[in-house]
Amino acid sequence: MFQLLSTYFLLTSLNLYDQSLKYPSMTRYQPIENNKILAQNREKNEQFNQLKQELEKAGFEVILALPPKRGAYGLLQVTTKKIWINPVVFDLHIALPTLIHESVHASQVCAGNGEITALGLTLEPINQARPFFQGYRDIHRKDLEREAYTVQTQPNSFDLALSLLREKCNL
Numbered sequence: 293m294f295q296l297l298s299t300y301f302l303l304t305s306l307n308l309y310d311q312s313l314k315y316p317s318m319t320r321y322q323p324i325e326n327n328k329i330l331a332q333n334r335e336k337n338e339q340f341n342q343l344k345q346e347l348e349k350a351g352f353e354v355i356l357a358l359p360p361k362r363g364a365y366g367l368l369q370v371t372t373k374k375i376w377i378n379p380v381v382f383d384l385h386i387a388l389p390t391l392i393h394e395s396v397h398a399s400q401v402c403a404g405n406g407e408i409t410a411l412g413l414t415l416e417p418i419n420q421a422r423p424f425f426q427g428y429r430d431i432h433r434k435d436l437e438r439e440a441y442t443v444q445t446q447p448n449s450f451d452l453a454l455s456l457l458r459e460k461c462n463l
């Protein structure tokens with residue numbers, strides 16, 4: 293999969309290079325696009341770090357390592373207040389939504405004073421998010437995951453996650 297992806301990128305850049313020779317204006321246009329992508333990445337990195345710091349202020353330990361559960365991108369252990377973020381999410385460019393998801397679970401831990409409890413959010417999840425939590429048989433667990441996936445998929449997910457964390461953990 294990664295082999296295929298890198299081949300794809302290589303082909304794309306060769307193609308753009310070729311076009312920029314044919315159309316000189318492309319060489320002026322291209323750096324602007326690259327800067328935009330870099331700026332977006334920088335913003336996401338800053339948001340990731342900010343949310344990580346807030347989680348730490350709330351007493352959670354954020355560990356960038358393989359979670360104890362195989363195949364998980366992120367994991368929160370309620371008893372120890374440890375959050376694992378699988379380093380593969382950085383390669384997949386889903387680090388921020390993964391941390392946002394776990395931060396909702398952290399807010400649920402704060403709201404329940406150490407016992408994870410649903411926040412009672414009135415927000416509706418987007419339809420694409422439904423398959424991710426509807427499979428849970430345990431109603432309590434389904435509720436917790438519904439909230440995490442709902443926040444994670446909102447257009448203002450970062451601000452929402454941050455304000456929930458600050459409110460529920462009294463930061």
Ligand SMILES: [Zn+2]
Pocket residue numbers: 393397436437440
């Ligand atoms: Zn979850």
